[in-house]
Amino acid sequence: MAKTSAKMIVSDEVAIEILGLNKWYGDFHVLRDINLTVYQGERIVVCGPSGSGKSTLIRCINRLEEHQKGRIIVDGHELTNDLKRVDEVRREVGMVFQHFNLFPHLTVLENCTLAPIWVRKMPRAEAEAQAMKYLKRVKIPEQAKKFPGQLSGGQQQRVAIARALCMNPRIMLFDEPTSALDPEMIKEVLEVMVDLAESGMTMICVTHEMGFARQVANRVIFMDQGQIVEQNTPELFFLQPKSERTKLFLSQILH
Amino acid sequence: MAQNQDIAFVRTEEAPQLSPPSNYVGLNGWVLENLVPNWWVGLLAGAFAVFAAGIIWDLLNWAVFDAVFTGESREDCIAPAAEGKPLGACWAYVRAKFGQWIYGFYPIDLRWRPNVVFLMFAALLLPLLIPKIPGKGLNAALFFIVLPIVAFYVLYGTPLPYAGLGFIVHLIGAAAAFIGSVIAAIGYVLDSVVGVIASSTAFGTLMSWFSSPLAAFSSALDRATTSLSEPPLRPWGFWIDYAISTSIILGVIAWRRTRKQTDWKGPIAKGLVIAAGLAILIATLGLPRGLPIVETQLWGGLLVTLVVAITGIVASLPLGILLALGRRSNMPAIRLLSITFIEAVRGVPLITVLFMASVMLPLFLPAGVNFDKLLRALVGVALFSSAYMAEVVRGGLQAIPKGQYEAARALGLSYWHMMGLVVLPQALRIVIPGIVNNFISLFKDTTLVSIVGLFDLLGIIQAGFADQKWVSPMTAPTGYLGAAAMFFIFCFAMSRYSMYMERRLATGHKR
Numbered sequence: 001m002a003k004t005s006a007k008m009i010v011s012d013e014v015a016i017e018i019l020g021l022n023k024w025y026g027d028f029h030v031l032r033d034i035n036l037t038v039y040q041g042e043r044i045v046v047c048g049p050s051g052s053g054k055s056t057l058i059r060c061i062n063r064l065e066e067h068q069k070g071r072i073i074v075d076g077h078e079l080t081n082d083l084k085r086v087d088e089v090r091r092e093v094g095m096v097f098q099h100f101n102l103f104p105h106l107t108v109l110e111n112c113t114l115a116p117i118w119v120r121k122m123p124r125a126e127a128e129a130q131a132m133k134y135l136k137r138v139k140i141p142e143q144a145k146k147f148p149g150q151l152s153g154g155q156q157q158r159v160a161i162a163r164a165l166c167m168n169p170r171i172m173l174f175d176e177p178t179s180a181l182d183p184e185m186i187k188e189v190l191e192v193m194v195d196l197a198e199s200g201m202t203m204i205c206v207t208h209e210m211g212f213a214r215q216v217a218n219r220v221i222f223m224d225q226g227q228i229v230e231q232n233t234p235e236l237f238f239l240q241p242k243s244e245r246t247k248l249f250l251s252q253i254l255h
Numbered sequence: 256m257a258q259n260q261d262i263a264f265v266r267t268e269e270a271p272q273l274s275p276p277s278n279y280v281g282l283n284g285w286v287l288e289n290l291v292p293n294w295w296v297g298l299l300a301g302a303f304a305v306f307a308a309g310i311i312w313d314l315l316n317w318a319v320f321d322a323v324f325t326g327e328s329r330e331d332c333i334a335p336a337a338e339g340k341p342l343g344a345c346w347a348y349v350r351a352k353f354g355q356w357i358y359g360f361y362p363i364d365l366r367w368r369p370n371v372v373f374l375m376f377a378a379l380l381l382p383l384l385i386p387k388i389p390g391k392g393l394n395a396a397l398f399f400i401v402l403p404i405v406a407f408y409v410l411y412g413t414p415l416p417y418a419g420l421g422f423i424v425h426l427i428g429a430a431a432a433f434i435g436s437v438i439a440a441i442g443y444v445l446d447s448v449v450g451v452i453a454s455s456t457a458f459g460t461l462m463s464w465f466s467s468p469l470a471a472f473s474s475a476l477d478r479a480t481t482s483l484s485e486p487p488l489r490p491w492g493f494w495i496d497y498a499i500s501t502s503i504i505l506g507v508i509a510w511r512r513t514r515k516q517t518d519w520k521g522p523i524a525k526g527l528v529i530a531a532g533l534a535i536l537i538a539t540l541g542l543p544r545g546l547p548i549v550e551t552q553l554w555g556g557l558l559v560t561l562v563v564a565i566t567g568i569v570a571s572l573p574l575g576i577l578l579a580l581g582r583r584s585n586m587p588a589i590r591l592l593s594i595t596f597i598e599a600v601r602g603v604p605l606i607t608v609l610f611m612a613s614v615m616l617p618l619f620l621p622a623g624v625n626f627d628k629l630l631r632a633l634v635g636v637a638l639f640s641s642a643y644m645a646e647v648v649r650g651g652l653q654a655i656p657k658g659q660y661e662a663a664r665a666l667g668l669s670y671w672h673m674m675g676l677v678v679l680p681q682a683l684r685i686v687i688p689g690i691v692n693n694f695i696s697l698f699k700d701t702t703l704v705s706i707v708g709l710f711d712l713l714g715i716i717q718a719g720f721a722d723q724k725w726v727s728p729m730t731a732p733t734g735y736l737g738a739a740a741m742f743f744i745f746c747f748a749m750s751r752y753s754m755y756m757e758r759r760l761a762t763g764h765k766r
Contacts, residue, residue: 064661091667101662105680114676115666160662167666 013040014073015171015202016061021070023056023226030056031067032226040170043203045213045234048223049249054206057223058173061204062086062093075170091119094164098176100156102148108135108159109144112166120167127166134162138192154185158192165196172196174205208253214238222246318344318736325350329727345729349737352719356737359555359710368546369558372406376565384752386759399569410554410562412546419500421480421492428476435469436626438462440616494534501530551629555710557741559629563636563701563711564745568694570637575644576683580674582649593645600642605703608635613707632704640697647689651682684760691753695746713738 014037021034030053038044046054059065060072063079063086072079074089103111112131116122122130135141138158140151148156157177164172174193178186190212197203197216207213213220213234220237222230222245230237230246238254241247279288291297321343323332332345349356358366379398382388404426413425442462449455482492505526512519554562581593600608612635613628655678663673683690705714716734719725 062665064664087667087669090665093665095662095665097658097662097665099658101656101658103659103662103677103681105684115668118672118676119667119669163666 011040014038015040015042015075016204017071017073018061019071019073021057021060021067021072023053023060023065023067023069030226031060034070034226034228036221036228038171038202038204040202041200042218043197043201043216044205044219044221045217046204046206046221046223047208047210047213047249048229052223053226054223055175058095058175058204058206061171061173062090062095064095087119091167092169093171093173094167094169095173096157096160096164096175096177098179100148100153100160100180102156102160102163104148107145107147108140108151111148111159112163115163116166131162131166134165135159137165137195138162139188152185153181154188157181157185157189161189161192161196171202171204174203174207176206176208178207178209210238210254222249224249316341316343323347328724329730332725332727332729342727342729344733344736345725345727346733348719348725348727348730348733351725352716352722352734355715355719356556356712356741358558359715360553361549361555361558362553365547365549368409368412368549372409375402375406376561403566403569409546410549410558411551412548419496420503421496421500424476425480428473428480431469431476432473435466435473438469439466440626442466444616497534497537501526505530551627554629556715557712559704559709560698560701560712562629563633563704563709564698566633567636567640567697567701571640571644571693571697572690574637574641576648576679578641578645579648579652582645583652597642597645600639601646605636605639605700606706608639609703609707611635628707629709632707632709636697636701636704640693640700643693644690647686647693648682650689651684651686652678654685655682684757687753687757687760691749695749698746698749699742712741 016036016038018034018036021031021036022029023031034057046057048054056065060067060079061074063072067079075092077085077089079086079089102108103114106114109128109131112134113124113127116127116130117124120127132141132144135144138161140155140158140162143151143155143159148159151159161177177193178189181189186209190209193203193205193212194216205212205217217234219231220234221228222237222241222243224245230241230243232242237246238250241250290300321335321341322345323335323343324346326332326334326345326347329345329348331347333342336342354363354366358369361369379394379402383391383394383398388394439459439462442459445458445462446455449458505523508526509519509523512522578593578597581589582597584590584593609632612631616626616631659677659681660673663677668676701711702713704711705717710718716738720731720734
């Protein structure tokens with residue numbers, strides 16, 4: 001079952017601090033009083049039924065969504081309307097999307113070097129060498145010269161992970177990275193994610209892959225109706241869920 | 256096997272393969288399939304063939320067989336009528352007027368100047384259009400920044416011999432004068448608008464606070480540069496300018512070399528030798544005397560058409576992109592300004608814009624502030640087409656999925672990086688047909704500048720019809736056919752190039 005060796009000791013350095021977070025879409029209260037502290041090196045899996053606000057939560061962390069109330073402090077920077085500060089945070093926080101969102105007009109290599117060259121002002125040769133390093137890590141260096149449209153879904157998602165890693169982020173956010181993939185491609189993406197987790201990256205993953213949660217997560221968070229209902233280590237979360245809502249959810253997704 | 260006993264013959268080997276039936280392949284097959292698949296399509300095709308052949312035959316007769324190719328005057332073109340032969344096109348007229356079609360009333364002994372500009376234009380445009388040729392960045396900089404300035408001075412002329420620095424100072428002065436005039440004009444126009452309700456000079460006064468220093472600055476620079484070419488400084492003014500310009504260029508090279516910690520003495524020595532050589536060459540050939548000024552009233556023909564069209568095309572794309580981005584901006588003031596501009600311009604015909612620019616604007620302007628007529632038409636055409644371009648570009652922006660913006664944002668790209676590197680390259684590719692559509696229609700709309708007294712290609716051709724020496728029944732048709740042919744060449748070239756570009760750019764995106 002759970003591979004405890006992967007769970008390295010987590011530092012007490014705070015990576016993300018969320019205090020009393022509230023968000024509304026018009027009248028709809030998406031996030032209610034979220035409090036969450038993520039430590040450096042921690043791997044967190046967020047799960048919950050659709051519409052529970054889990055994607056919105058992690059999209060608030062790099063301010064793809066604005067919050068209306070509460071504080072979010074990422075890596076010591078509080079997220080406010082100060083765009084400079086937001087860009088600083090985004091440089092340190094990598095994100096992987098459900099639909100990959102690769103840039104279709106650029107090759108795989110250019111996708112990976114774009115941000116390092118323009119945001120980090122890295123020389124092209126250095127950026128390309130680094131991109132090849134990460135493409136090797138996600139096991140597709142041979143596709144570097146191809147365009148995203150020529151790759152399979154699993155390959156595209158691995159490129160998306162490499163692209164995020166090329167900014168050398170301190171934190172990685174995964175927004176349902178395997179939900180848009182065919183079953184046989186899920187495995188190749190999860191392998192990359194496990195490898196990343198074992199290297200000690202701080203990760204927050206919104207996912208329904210409970211096997212992944214068991215294998216690498218330090219903590220599983222269950223959300224429903226915009227609230228964090230329950231959080232626990234994967235062992236306790238899956239074996240002894242406390243709330244009724246969690247039990248119902250688990251019974252539906254674990255057959 | 257028993258029932259096969261009474262069969263007389265059984266083939267024991269495979270029959271040889273026949274070639275496909277002739278009514279499926281080759282020219283024959285194509286004709287059978289497309290022209291006479293059944294009797295009524297065959298009938299239609301036949302009728303159309305007869306009709307088309309008739310038109311082509313008539314056209315050929317008129318344009319080639321009955322046409323007059325050489326001659327000195329109208330007499331030669333109407334000569335066949337006296338012999339009872341049908342009249343054909345009067346190409347002799349086109350030959351006689353062709354120079355005017357291209358250059359307008361540009362002085363004949365100075366026509367080499369437009370030729371130089373045409374040549375520079377072609378020499379810089381062709382490598383820009385052919386993807387295989389390297390050095391696109393430098394090429395684009397030369398084409399979009401250096402060429403317009405050089406082209407202006409070559410076409411318009413400059414009396415002053417500048418060596419470099421003087422030229423740049425003069426350019427700054429000209430820019431300051433232009434901006435000052437625009438600011439002053441805005442003040443007067445605002446006053447006139449407010450003046451409908453109550454007499455006002457407030458805006459004019461306000462704007463003059465900004466425009467007068469600019470005008471003073473400009474005239475000071477003008478005096479400074481002019482004094483270079485006049486006694487007592489002449490001829491030393493040129494050499495002072497030359498020495499300062501050379502040392503600035505060499506200084507910049509040396510500074511960049513030392514910053515990169517590479518050898519700087521070698522290039523500087525080379526540069527000094529080149530500068531000295533050039534100086535000796537100039538000294539022996541005599542100081543440049545500058546180019547005599549040719550006022551824009553004398554420009555005409557294809558020259559004006561190309562100047563208006565190319566300025567419009569080159570200015571409308573970036574302006575249109577900015578307006579499209581402005582219209583989708585989160586900032587209310589910028590969005591409102593963009594929407595107002597786009598909708599106001601789109602609500603008005605181009606003729607009205609040109610009329611306002613050339614007839615009404617001078618009424619609002621204070622005495623002494625005057626813009627060149629061609630310049631006003633250029634600004635009018637550029638602003639007009641940029642509003643249309645903005646809507647085309649906006650269509651492309653809307654086609655880009657939200658995920659692209661989010662991915663760019665999540666990587667920490669700034670707004671301009673996101674737009675310039677991720678969104679616009681995709682959006683513009685989608686709307687290439689629309690953009691080129693605008694370019695082509697802009698190219699043809701340049702004919703409208705003839706109503707404000709500029710002689711573009713069509714205008715000069717029409718003006719030529721009044722020439723008593725060439726009046727004949729066939730002068731106008733021949734002229735119009737010539738005009739149509741020249742417009743067609745340019746528009747068709749643009750259309751084909753856009754199709755080529757679409758195909759080329761599409762390869763990277765196939766799914």
